[in-house]
Amino acid sequence: MRGFITDPAAQAGLRLADDLPEPTPAPDESVVEVRAYAANHDELNLIARRPDGWRPGQDIAGVVVRAAADGNGPAAGTRVGCYLDWEGWAERVPVPAHCLAVLDDRVSFEQAATLPVAGLTALRALRVGGAVLGRKVLVTGATGGVGQFAVQLAVAAGAVVTAQVSSPAREAEARALGAHQVVTSLEDETLGPFHLVMDGIGGPLTAQAVRRIAAGGHLAWYGNIGGPAELRLGDFYSQGWNAHIVGFISPVPEETKGEDLSILAALVADGRLTPSIGLRVDWTKTPDALDALSRREFRGKAVMTVSDLR
Ligand SMILES: NC(=O)c1ccc[n+]([C@@H]2O[C@H](COP(=O)([O-])OP(=O)(O)OC[C@H]3O[C@@H](n4cnc5c(N)ncnc54)[C@H](OP(=O)(O)O)[C@@H]3O)[C@@H](O)[C@H]2O)c1
The missing domain is CATH 3.40.50.720 (NAD(P)-binding Rossmann-like Domain)
Structure with missing residues (x-):
């Protein structure tokens, strides 16, 4: 499986590997095929700090290709957005049910990918x-x-x-x-x-x-x-x-991340929240997008699309 891993010798400290293991989901995890993901400012810092071979990626959107074995979570074929801790910048990723939101057809994968870290930070900070x-x-x-x-x-x-x-x-x-x-x-x-x-x-x-x-x-x-x-x-x-x-830290509480992501996705579906996407590139160009993010060459979010799935 292909996915990005940290490599200090590579552009933006990131290399696209093609020999990653397929996900081995826990009983409460679905496997999601990634269609789009976003980058966050904090991920620049994480990539610089983590050792070689670490796998970044918190904000993803895609399609469930294997439902969770315990019966919780959406069926195969469901479109979802997910707030992960890491490993999301890959073709497939395991996702616990409490970290995902089912997407309305009116929400694109690109829009959904902008929401997890940035959107939950804004939503939860507003609740303060x-x-x-x-x-x-x-x-x-x-x-x-x-x-x-x-x-x-x-x-x-x-x-x-x-x-x-x-x-x-x-x-x-x-x-x-x-x-x-x-x-x-x-x-x-x-x-x-x-x-x-x-x-x-x-x-x-x-x-x-x-x-x-x-x-x-x-x-x-x-x-x-x-x-x-x-x-x-x-x-x-x-x-x-x-x-x-x-x-303030956005991923706390952990157990309601998917619930809050659903609130944001519903606002997008209703046209009451419009993600500002300042940069869209194919996922193979992720290092270029990270360089542009560190130089603030665009406004809003950088989104990568995964279109060449094997
Ligand atoms: N605690 C958490 O859970 C959490 C979660 C998400 C983000 N964060 C933090 O929140 C901050 C923003 O993250 P982000 O993802 O929104 O970053 P971002 O997309 O890179 O946006 C940063 C914004 O800050 C502005 N800016 C930068 N330096 C500034 C300065 N000295 N004075 C005024 N404006 C300045 C930039 O303006 P220009 O574009 O005009 O340069 C840009 O609008 C970062 O510090 C990030 O680490 C924390």
Whole structure:
């Protein structure tokens, strides 16, 4: 079977191997034939850190080719999206029932592949704020893989959304996602106060965001792409008395990953959530896509399609 493995000597640290073992599923696992997958910023770091021969791949969509032996999970032939820990960038992969969502015919494999890590991060980080109807929500890095979903989901939940983007060139994209206000900096003291901040940037932006939180509000902090953050107690005393910072991680809780993926896939099917796909390539070009991701040459998600199955 073919699939990508880590190889420090190869482009982007990744090589397409053709001698991988076929999946040997546990009784509660279906075997899914992969039709599309997406790459996440964090996977760049994982590929660099893992030893030779490690197999990346968290976000996949495809077709069940063998149903789980224990009778749980979908029948062979069912279209599914899956949130895996690893090994997904291959022709076939074993998937536990709690990690998959059945796809409506209106959701393409490419769209479904964008949803697991980025979509669950946005959905679950939004829940940190509880009811957001009519409340102000700030999303940092709003045109990135997670940010695009965070803006759309917060708007869909009725929030008044401020999108922070890296430059004026991104403003139109953030407006197209539905943001009510778009900013390139958080220095303006009149911004907010925000009931919820969804932050994947870190660095100096996090302390600025804390200074814009409402009293008792929340900051769901899931990324440090802008570097380490330095916080002072006084940052909370601007207006965010008794505010909360949540060190957020998307795969927890593990047992409801498929359930949450189903929510996102249903929103896509209904046209209420539109994955932004900035790069589409054949899966053999995955190293090119990872290079483009590390250089941020596109917005939204990079999706690979697996069309030449043997
Ligand atoms: N904790 C978790 O479970 C979890 C899950 C998913 C992601 N994450 C983290 O969340 C962050 C975003 O991930 P992603 O997949 O959305 O990455 P991504 O697709 O690469 O998007 C990153 C976004 O951040 C923006 N950005 C980068 N540096 C910035 C800066 N200094 N100031 C303002 N904006 C900046 C980029 O803007 P430009 O395109 O304009 O450069 C882009 O919009 C990463 O840190 C990732 O590690 C964490």
